[in-house]
Amino acid sequence: MFYQRKExxxxxCGLCPKGCTIQEGQRGFCRVRENRGDVLYTLNYGRVSACALDPVEKKPLYHFCPGSLVFSLGTLGCNLKxxxxxxWQIAHGQPRTRILSPGQAVDMALEQKSRGLACIGLAYTYSEPFMWYEYVYDTSRLAREAGLQNVLVTNGYIREEPLRKILPYxxxxxxxxxxxxxxxxRENCLGKLGPVKRTVEIARQECHVEITTLLVPGLNDSPAEISELTDWVAGMSRDIPxxxxxxxxxxxxxxxATPEETLHRAYRIAGEKLNYVFLGNLGDPATxxxxxxxxxxxxxxRGGYATDTSGLQGKICLKCGQALELII
Incomplete structure (x- = not known):
């Protein structure tokens, strides 16, 4: 999908902002889209490098069906580096894979649900799901028909047309x-910020969105940069986690490793303008x-991946009656 023949x-390839022009027999930057006889083929369709039944909090999604499980699967390839x-072993390496059709993936998620587990649907994760676009598109439509939910864990590096085409599912x-x-x-990911911001701004109008930023010491963790990120998120909604x-x-x-105080400083800065800020990879339950x-x-x-929602009645705070923006 999303390619044009040239001279x-x-x-x-018009899938992502890389905009690769691919010669006969060659592949794009992502390593999984190849020109064969002027036809662009996806090489990873149905190729699953990992699958597991994960807590939804592991994605991380904290305000989407808290305490539930999601059948998670990934492939290989990525359009950033x-x-x-x-x-990196699956994004940029050559991991072992198994073939799993869209129907089989949906059936496996349904099987978890039939066993009485709190499986809400499928998550496309581990590697970059937009580089698995055709498979995710087909699978997510089948999942929706089966009454399952679909979750993307993504770098957001996608063009607007394919993004809008898949968002309904x-x-x-x-x-x-x-x-x-x-x-x-540019220097650390071989990409650009603009397309990612656009993805967030479009997606939040169509589905539940949460944002993750890995803080790398000395590179993206300055108070000024955290403040700019926070202002941008707050400009969309104070309730975006x-x-x-x-x-x-x-x-x-x-x-x-990032100093703990750096994360706590970011937590304080963002907390001045956002209602929901969280710290990961830190082991501090309070955050x-x-x-x-x-x-x-x-x-x-939350403690690890154990989640206690007893402070809520539906989406309402039991203490003061405030309604929270959550998907339950």
Whole structure:
């Protein structure tokens, strides 16, 4: 989907902002879209590198069906190349895969549900799901027909047309905003910030959206940058959950882990303008709870992936009666 034939046997891929022009027999930047005889083929359709039944909080999604499970699956390939990638073995390597058709994936999710487990649907995650576009598109439509929900965990690096085409079948997204400067994206991810911001702004009009930013010491963690990110999110809605995650050395990066105080500082800065800010990879339960924006009562408490929603009656704070913006 989303390609055009050019002169001299080349094809233009219009799926993501990379805009690769691909010669005969060659692949795009993502490694999973190949020109064969002036036809662009997806090489990873149905190829699953990992699947598991995960807590929805692991995505992380904290305000979408809290306490539930989601059948999660991923493939290989990515259209960014972040030096700190935590899933580089499947994003940029050659992992073993198994074939799973869209129908089989939906049946596996339904099977979990039939066993009495709190499985709400499917999550397309682990690697970049937009580089699995055709498979995710087909599977998400089948899942919707079967009464299941669809979740994307994505870098948000997608063009507007394919984004709008798939959004009617997506119920929730966690979008990685890697940093909040174009320089950071260019130097550390081989991408641009603008398309990711556009994805967030469009998606939040159509489905539940949460944002994650991995704070890398000295590169995207300054108070000024955190303030700019916070202002942008708050300009859309104070109720969008923002997750700051702690970086650890991985892939091509050997910088020391993010200091805990850096994350707590970001938590304080963002908390001045946003109702829901969370810290990940830190092990501090107090920064993982959802607090009522009016009375600050912990309406949802989290410890690891254990979730306690007893502070709520539906979407209402039991202490003060404030309604919270949640998908239950």
């Amino acid at each position: 001299k046997g080349r094809v233009f 972040c030096g700190f990638c935590q899933n 997506i119920d929730a997204m966690n979008i990685d905003v890697k940093g909040f400067t174009d320089q950071y994206y 923002l997750h700051f995650s702690r970086y650890f050395p991985n892939y091509q990066f050997d910088l020391p 993982q709870h959802t607090y009522c924006p009016r009375c600050k009562f912990p309406v949802i408490q």
